[in-house]
Amino acid sequence: MNLMDQTFTRLKSNDQTALIPFLTIGDPDIETTVDIIVELEAAGADIVELGVPYSDPLADGPVIQRASQRALKHKVNIRTCMETAVKARSAGVKLPFILFTYYNPVLQFGLDQFFAELNAHEISGLIIPDLPIEESADIYRMAETAGIHLVPLVAPTSDERIASIASSAKGFVYCVSSLGVTGERASFFEGIEDFIQKVKTYTDLPVAIGFGISSGEQAARFARICDGVVVGSAIVRQIEETIPLLQDAERRQEGLLQIRNFVSQFKSE
Template sequence: MTIETTNRMDATFQRLKAEGRAALIPFLTVGDPDQETTLAIIAEMEAAGADVLELGVPYSDPLADGPVIQRASERALRGRVNLRTCMETALKARQAGSKLPFILFTYYNPVLQMGLEPFFAELAAHEISGLIIPDLPVEESEEMRRRSREAGIGLVPLVAPTSHERIERIVKDASGFIYCVSSLGVTGERSSFFEGVEDFIASVRRSTDLPVAIGFGISSKEQVARFAGICDGVVVGSAIVRKVEEVIPLLEQPENRAAGLLQIREFVSQLRP
């Protein structure tokens, strides 16, 4: 087993900056509909031009997730997918040839149950580049930030439009990139975003030298293009998870599996900025 010696996520953002384009960052619920299919979908997303990949750990009480990702988590949990399974999936994808940086999206309770020391050891051993914990407030994140720095793993904070005077504190000791939340509420596809989103992104940019990405509600090529012009990365989650949900009947039929995977690849490909 190889250990990641340089952070793929940092290197990817540096390369994309030099190329003058933003990262496309798809989100995928691991184990939806099963682990083997997740590995196949990862390969399709990479072929479609994804730059960084968020691997969502299925959770029974996902406070930040809308109904589409909640349903995906329920399907994965029925298959007994857990935090360790998700890390194993990342390593299997790497062993199969994936060069994508992987970011683990998990709530804090599974991390607490595993224990911080073994958790960070496993992240490194399974070649995870970054970490997002949406229910970990900055006021309680000091130990996580310290351990992430020691492990060379980016701890990516969420910054909401309501953060206001907390923005500087949130981004101060961040690593990897800053994740701007485009809308209030949970994840989910949206046709519009809150007024002043551009000013919000600009205020975050003034507070950090790290790359700035935006997510929550972005679902179309036009929306990706809009934000790619003012951000370093664009996260697309629910729209991709919904596409996976739509093609599950095809994925479950051996004779139609390739067609289902192709639909996912084509959907991701047309999003690319």
């Protein structure tokens, strides 16, 4: 069984909601990213999204764009991100990994090799935000053959389109909580709870929510009606603000502890 499925099954049996943090890999450097992943697991994370830095991140807001620029200075790419997953495993991390990347880097990597490498590097899932459902059939087929869950994003749209996206999903369905790019938000669109409930009628898979969740209160609100809560920009911003500590050998552990404590507020029991 895919490690992601095992995680959701365990959480459901304990009446818990998955905390799914997002990281931009290589921000501020690979060694620190591995240490941060260790802290995320200690903070209660259940699954981690490994964000591949990209020069034209259409779905990402300014916080993640800045993180991508910092990571790209170190020439971080898809292979680097996969290797980071292995380094985290060597550091004792047990939780599942999802690779978050845009389609062009995947295409440049080569599809057959890409899915073989995902498997070899113990990546459980994949999110490609700029891959529309109409053009995803081959990718879904290859992912299923490789045992990798291709997780779709679904935003408010027609019932027909929601049904189409949900019916082809693997792992979980990722509901977009805010229209537009990623980023921290004080409020969400009206009717978001109804939207989540509608998505649930079209799938038996877990349903997670992301895009804009920036406080423990917001995470707790969605944890009551979702199987998973994704937190991205808020964590990436915390890392950004902590970089001076992380790059100071004498205060590095202080910076890592700050990140752990920040992330722990999003975990609902």
